[in-house]
Amino acid sequence: MPSIVCGALEVDYLDMGPPTGLAVLLLHGWPDDRDSWLPVADALVAGGLRCIVPSLRGFGATRFVSAETPCTGNAAMLALDAIALLDSLGVDRFHVAGHDWGASIAEALAVGWPWRVARLAMLGSPPRLGGMPTPTFEQAQRQWYHWFMATRRGEQAIRKDPRGFAHIHWVNWSPPGWFDEATFERTAQAFDNPDWIDVTLHSYRARWDEAEPDPASLWLDEQVKATRTLSVPAVYFQGEVDGVNPPSQTVAVADKFTGPFERVVLPGVGHFIQREAPAEVAARLLVHFGGGRPG
16 A cells, blocks of 8 residues: 655555545544545545545554654644645645544644635534533543543553453444454554554543643644634534434534534444445535535
8 A cells, every 4th residue: 555754654545536636535533444434435436536545643554754753643733644645645625524533633624724625524523613621421421431541540451452442442332233353353453553552542631631732733723722613514424323422412513614514313323434334424425525416
């Protein structure tokens, strides 16, 4: 697979479809990998779109160029990684779809580079515009793993069994039987990246002020917190039975968008939306990004 050195990273990525026209940047989530987008990307390419699908820092074959680079993982820093990749590929204006962490990265791209983001799709994680308030007790219970990672003993447990830590979220966040163990094991190879644990811990600690964001991204972090709404045409995908961000947590997402917006609730689907319902996601994205009709 191709890789390219851009900024602090050598990025492992896929570049699929025709090189002309607006590209679609597809960003994966946690704990997941680049290949979660493959069925959707294949459908988008068949519809005439170009898809760029990177492994985020800390995942898969993406590596830091220098061992001296801090293994940070806050969303704004990951957005800077994405811009560095697109700049290296000569991509100016683009569409972006992101799942979980990828949704937060996509949102940060729309905040920091609104002239470059044509259309936005977010899957499974609601916007952080205006900052992240302390969650309700009910939601904090779903997000137990955030608080677990903020503790010394939690860190020790994760370092001892990172795949086990990832696996419990695949079990908890979507309906029983949605995946087989062979699929998880293939995906978990992306978590063998030597920086996965450090990037993961920093990502979750930074969002609750238990760690400082990467200084290089502080300007964008502050801009996301200061931004209340976006005007970019957007669609938000919600799994009806998402075990970590259920529909009750995203009913007000429309208030964050002043332009064309749609919230799509997918029946029987949990958190891993593009894996569980690739045909539905692809059909909607073909329409949203300028081609096809919903199936």
